[in-house]
Amino acid sequence: MARIIVEVMLKPEILDPQGQAVKNALGRLGLTGVADVRQGKRFVIDVDDEAGVDEARIDELAGSLLSNPVIEDYAWRVVADTEAGA
Amino acid sequence: MARIIVEVMLKPEILDPQGQAVKNALGRLGLTGVADVRQGKRFVIDVDDEAGVDEARIDELAGSLLSNPVIEDYAWRVVADTEAGA
Secondary structure, eight states, X not given: OEEEEEEEEEOTTSOOHHHHHHHHXXXXXXXXXXXXXXEEEEEEEEESOGGGOOXXXXXXXXXXXXXOXXXXXXXXXXXXXXXXXX | OEEXXXXXXXXXXXXXXXXXXXXXXHHHTTOOOEEEEEEEEEEEEEESOGGGOOHHHHHHHHTTTSSOTTTEEEEEEEEOTTSOOO
């Protein structure tokens, strides 16, 4: 069993109203010094067999199904199954 | 400048229909051997001064503002500002 983590974030030049809302809320709740907040998505994909992970296919799907290449960047990595999923 | 990454995932016992939809789509698109997919959120918080990071406050806000403690688990860490944000 292998675990693949895919992280998707808006490109830096794309406005992130959700992140801005979080930034403002953090300020109101007393956390000072917050310069910027960006919100993104995270996928934890468990696959049956690490040897069978098709890296080219994973990369292709991360860049199409899991993210919108027009406005989002993605990164993915294979981690040990024991890494905390949270 | 320090960067705080907060990762929020549904608790394992909570159904994740988004993750299930992604799992089904990955199967249809030809990625075999996918046992499970969970979808979560990711916040990248840039703060002005690492020395000024109030860890207790961050933890409290991650567990209240950024996640719903009834159905979600969270994890957070401070990373070097140079770590890729994507």
